[in-house]
Amino acid sequence: MRMTHLIAATAIAMSGAVVSASADPAFWKFEWPNTNFDITSVESWVEVLSGGPPKDGIPALDEVSFISVESEARLEDLEPVITVEIDGAVPRTYPIRYLTWHEIANDTVAGIPIAVTFCPLCNSGITFDRRVDGQTLSFGVSGKLRNSDMIMYDRETESWWQQAIGTGIVGEYTGAELKQLPTWMESWAEFKARNPEGLVMDEPPWPRQYGRNPYVGYDSSTRPFLYNGEMPPYDIPALARVVRVGDKAWTFERLRKEEEITEDGITLTWRAGQASALDQYTIGDGRDVGSVRVKDAQGNDLPHDVMFAFAFHAFFPEGDWKQN
Structure with a gap:
């Protein structure tokens, strides 16, 4: 696919034009007045670009509901899902058809607050423990990219986090590292064959073309x-x-x-x-x-x-x- 087609598809899907930003962090302070830009590991602000949508323009999921494997009839067998199997909880999986449009799902499994994340532009699907220094964070999508990877932000301090490495890059949590959990991407057929009594994330109540x-x-x-x-x-x-x-x-x-x-x-x-x-x-x-x-x-x-x-x-x- 030619890049012009990708830009058009992204604009249609996310309802935002792709724009680059000033290399001066002051540019971002108007949009992010609660973020401490004086603390950062970003050496060159040229690396930070707007992907198009504004802050929360891609809405992270905070109330995730699940249905039984046997009740799910929308997914195709080969569709990718991110599987979370944690001792003390029924195995569950998060379809990429939903994460493509939301990129982050904040959830709690077996008492562990987690963030299931997917960045389509670098194909990175990682699950993190949301606890840092005794505080439980809730993550949203900033709308910014660095090296074509999603920059997340936490709603508690509005620090910025690099999704591909789970590390704070701007703000109070600069240098902090999220614990990555041992989850994986597999097909829907693989998950349901191994976990017939498992759970699958239900379709979110948002007007999106899920499955596209x-x-x-x-x-x-x-x-x-x-x-x-x-x-x-x-x-x-x-x-x-x-x-x-x-x-x-x-x-x-x-x-x-x-x-x-x-x-x-x-x-x-x-x-x-x-x-x-x-x-x-x-x-x-x-x-x-x-x-x-x-x-x-x-x-x-x-x-x-x-x-x-x-x-x-x-x-x-x-x-x-x-x-x-």
């Missing part, structure tokens, strides 16, 4: 949207999917060939059966990119992310590319 992909063909593009940083090394395509575990990355291309890789004390497995959320107009019709699980030597699920290669390189410029 507003970024048709994006993961077949040659360049990321609103990104001016370096491209990945080793001739890895910018929008190739990689599995990030800490500061290490394994390409999906290698995983598809080997199906199982055990390195550095962890095991990654790949299997077919999950649609790309960023390919076809209807998410369930997306091409099969497969699903990945990441476990430690004892078989425990590990925190990880499936993101685009450009985003890994942007946030981990000295990262370890596990090529062989």
Whole structure:
């Protein structure tokens, strides 16, 4: 898909024009009067851009409801979902068809306040514990991007947080790190086969075209949207999917060939059966990119992310590319 089509789709979907901002943080203070811009780890404000929608223009979800697996009839089998399985709670999953339009779901599972997040522009789907220094935070979508990745904000201090790394970058919580939980993206068919008594997030009560992909063909593009940083090394395509575990990355291309890789004390497995959320107009019709699980030597699920290669390189410029 050509970038002009992506811009048009984004404008239609989110009802905002894509604009760049001044490199002076004073530009943002009018919109964010409660954010302390004097405390920041952002070295160059040129990196921060408006993605189009204003603050909360993409509405995060705060009241999430669930239905039983057997009651869900809208999802296609290959549709991607983010699965949360925490001891003491019924397994539950959050469909990407909803997170594409909301990007954050604030929830509580087994007494743990969590934020399930998805940034379509870098394919990053991460679940965080919302507790920081004894305070429970609630997250919203700022409408800002850095390295094409969503900047979240907490409603308590209006500090800004980088979604791909779970780190505060502007305001009181600059330098603070959210704990990433060991959740994963898989197909709806995989979740319901493993958890027939599980729960699935119900359709939110918002006027959105749920099930539609507003970024048709994006993961077949040659360049990321609103990104001016370096491209990945080793001739890895910018929008190739990689599995990030800490500061290490394994390409999906290698995983598809080997199906199982055990390195550095962890095991990654790949299997077919999950649609790309960023390919076809209807998410369930997306091409099969497969699903990945990441476990430690004892078989425990590990925190990880499936993101685009450009985003890994942007946030981990000295990262370890596990090529062989």
